[in-house]
Amino acid sequence: MQSLSQIGPSEIFLVARREKPSTSLVISRAQLWFTGRLSFRQETNGFRLKNRVEFSPRPVPPNLIAAEKEEAKAVLTLFFKKQGLSNSLSSRLINKSDQFIDHLVSRLHSVHKARYLVGRELTTLEIRDSLIPYLEELHEEHGDLLAELVVSYPDPPAETRLVSSSLVPVPAPRGDTDSAAETRKLRAVSRVSELDPEGALRPQTLYLLDLGLNLEQIKTITRKFAAFPYYSLDGKIKPVVEFLLDLGIPKSDIPTILCKRPQICGISLTDNLKPTMAFLETLGIDKNQWAKIIYRFPAILTYSRQKLTSTVEFLSQTGLTEEQIGRILTRCPNIMSYSVEDKLRPTMEYFRSLNVDVAVLLHRCPQTFGLSIESNLKPVTEFFLEKGFGLDEIGIMISRYGALYTFSLKENLMPKWDYFQTMDYPKSELVKFPQFFGYSLQERIKPRYELVKRSGVRLLLNQVLSLSGIEFEKVVKKKMMKLLSNNVIAEQSNGGLL
Numbered sequence: 001m002q003s004l005s006q007i008g009p010s011e012i013f014l015v016a017r018r019e020k021p022s023t024s025l026v027i028s029r030a031q032l033w034f035t036g037r038l039s040f041r042q043e044t045n046g047f048r049l050k051n052r053v054e055f056s057p058r059p060v061p062p063n064l065i066a067a068e069k070e071e072a073k074a075v076l077t078l079f080f081k082k083q084g085l086s087n088s089l090s091s092r093l094i095n096k097s098d099q100f101i102d103h104l105v106s107r108l109h110s111v112h113k114a115r116y117l118v119g120r121e122l123t124t125l126e127i128r129d130s131l132i133p134y135l136e137e138l139h140e141e142h143g144d145l146l147a148e149l150v151v152s153y154p155d156p157p158a159e160t161r162l163v164s165s166s167l168v169p170v171p172a173p174r175g176d177t178d179s180a181a182e183t184r185k186l187r188a189v190s191r192v193s194e195l196d197p198e199g200a201l202r203p204q205t206l207y208l209l210d211l212g213l214n215l216e217q218i219k220t221i222t223r224k225f226a227a228f229p230y231y232s233l234d235g236k237i238k239p240v241v242e243f244l245l246d247l248g249i250p251k252s253d254i255p256t257i258l259c260k261r262p263q264i265c266g267i268s269l270t271d272n273l274k275p276t277m278a279f280l281e282t283l284g285i286d287k288n289q290w291a292k293i294i295y296r297f298p299a300i301l302t303y304s305r306q307k308l309t310s311t312v313e314f315l316s317q318t319g320l321t322e323e324q325i326g327r328i329l330t331r332c333p334n335i336m337s338y339s340v341e342d343k344l345r346p347t348m349e350y351f352r353s354l355n356v357d358v359a360v361l362l363h364r365c366p367q368t369f370g371l372s373i374e375s376n377l378k379p380v381t382e383f384f385l386e387k388g389f390g391l392d393e394i395g396i397m398i399s400r401y402g403a404l405y406t407f408s409l410k411e412n413l414m415p416k417w418d419y420f421q422t423m424d425y426p427k428s429e430l431v432k433f434p435q436f437f438g439y440s441l442q443e444r445i446k447p448r449y450e451l452v453k454r455s456g457v458r459l460l461l462n463q464v465l466s467l468s469g470i471e472f473e474k475v476v477k478k479k480m481m482k483l484l485s486n487n488v489i490a491e492q493s494n495g496g497l498l
Contacts, residue, residue, distance in 0.1 A: 065105060070188075070227030071127045071266070072104040078128075079135045080147070093151055100153040104131055124266040125304065188226040192218050204233045211241065213255045221262045228262045237265045243273065248291040261298040276301050276308075283312050284326020285333075297333040307336070314340045318348060319359035332366040344369055350377060355395040365402025380405050383413060388427060397434040404434050416441050423449055425461055433462040448472065455480050 073094050080090040094101075111130055112122060122130075139146050192205055193215055200206070208218050222229050231237050241254060249257070257264070267273050280300070281287050294301065300308075315325045328335060338344050347369045348358050361368060371377055384394050398404050407413055416437055420430065430436055439445050448464050457479035467475060 064230070064232070067227045067230035067266075068105045068108060068122070068127065069101050070225075070230070071124060072101050072108075072131060074227075075128050075131045076101070076104070076135070076150070079132060079139075083139065085147075093147055096151045097153065100150045103153060104134075107131070107134065123268040123272055124263055124302065125272050126268070128304075185223060185226055188229055189219050189222050191229040192222055202229075204229065204231065204237060207233055207238065208258075211254050211258075212252060213258065217255060217259060221259055225262045227266065231265050239269055240265045240267070240273070243269055244294065247294070249295060253291075253295050257295060257298045261302060263302050264298050267302060273301055276303075276305070279305060280308065280329065283308070284322050284329060286326065286330045289330050293330060293333050297337070300333045300336050303336055310340050311336050311338070311344070314344055315362065318362060320362060324359075324363050328362060328366050335366050335369065338370055346373060347371070347377070351398070354381070354391055354398065356399050360399060361402050365406070368402055368405050371405060377405055379409055380407075380413065383409055387417065389431070393431045396431055401434040401438065404437060407437055413437060416445065419445065423461075424453075429461040433460075433465075436461060436465060439465050452476065457483055 076097065077090050077094050080093060081087070085093070108122060108127060108130055112126070135146075191202070194202060196202070201209075205215070205218060209215070218229075244254060244257065245251060264273075277287075277290065285293065312325060312329075315328065316322075320328070335344075350373050351358055351361060381394060384397070385391070389397075419441060420436070436445070444465060452459055452464055455476055457476060459475065459479065463475060464472075
């Protein structure tokens with residue numbers, strides 16, 4: 001018998017047989033009872049899956065079970081997406097997998113029995129770390145049939161079909177899955193404003209209201225993350241909030257942080273949050289800036305160490321120093337959310353094709369790497385090519401002004417280019433000073449250039465725009481005085497000749 005993995009207090013007893021020598025597999029029967037170890041045994045008529053564990057003697061609060069179910073759904077959804085399933089198909093599978101979700105939760109209770117015996121709740125990361133390896137083992141064992149088993153659990157699949165040599169589940173009617181998902185969401189949202197027998201809101205809701213959130217904000221959070229209203233107030237929400245306040249985050253900023261990343265309340269302070277912060281500090285993040293960093297991008301504290309490390313390794317490969325990487329992570333922590341292979345590396349290769357120093361660009365404007373190559377970067381490049389700039393010139397412009405590609409073509413680049421054509425400057429001035437596109441057309445560019453034109457003086461483009469108001473006036477007056485002086489000298493010289 002070949003062991004597959006530990007499972008929680010439930011068991012699959014599945015028998016399948018091959019009706020004929022082909023790639024199709026027919027499930028003959030399936031039974032469920034509570035055990036805890038899944039194993040595989042080849043038999044003459046097919047295969048048998050077994051799984052045995054024992055119940056935990058300590059009851060788990062219903063609200064905690066509800067929260068863990070939502071966490072398990074999120075993990076299973078992520079797993080299906082990694083297998084190449086679309087968002088819509090993953091959602092449909094999850095909406096038809098209630099009993100398998102119960103099975104995953106029971107597995108948590110078995111594997112972490114010691115934690116539950118002392119009343120400690122699992123964090124979001126611990127749930128993910130427990131379930132992902134288990135799902136990977138099941139997928140390795142059963143391949144594409146796993147999705148069908150998940151949907152039909154604990155009963156056998158009603159039907160399988162062969163598509164491109166792979167068994168795939170027949171999608172459930174969309175109406176049924178959408179209805180089930182909406183029902184669960186409504187149940188979670190209704191919990192937010194639920195009253196106790198004395199007519200008072202739940203303690204969690206009252207605490208969040210005191211922090212500055214309103215009921216509609218709490219409901220919006222719940223619609224995005226249905227596990228949130230089931231989090232323990234004293235065990236999860238309050239400790240995290242108090243920790244954030246101790247970091248120097250103003251109470252008024254807490255609602256924004258929770259709206260951006262409510263999952264942060266499901267992460268253990270001692271096991272995850274604090275160690276993650278310490279790890280990020282070793283990567284160069286300024287520990288005195290945590291309040292600003294978390295406010296800007298609280299999700300950075302919910303990422304796995306593997307994801308954080310892979311991003312930092314990529315940044316290092318571009319030629320950035322440790323000190324520069326630290327500055328980037330402090331100033332633009334959301335760069336951690338970008339996939340290295342799907343976003344960062346392709347963007348790096350695109351800019352290198354323009355002869356851009358990627359390390360310099362990353363240090364000056366890391367948010368550029370969050371833009372879509374097809375929707376944002378290529379259209380800007382094509383715009384400048386159409387205006388007569390060469391690739392090398394475009395590369396120089398982006399190297400000198402990293403934010404250039406973050407501007408809207410329609411709202412920014414086009415109208416400013418149109419106005420630039422009325423100015424008495426060659427295109428080469430934009431190559432020297434691409435920051436031109438970063439100034440307000442109505443409040444800076446037009447007023448200053450018109451003043452320069454009326455004064456009859458000549459200034460470089462960067463002098464017109466980059467100087468402060470006082471310095472700009474001084475330069476214009478100085479140029480006017482010099483021009484006047486030159487005119488007087490010229491007139492006197494012409495008079496002497498006469």
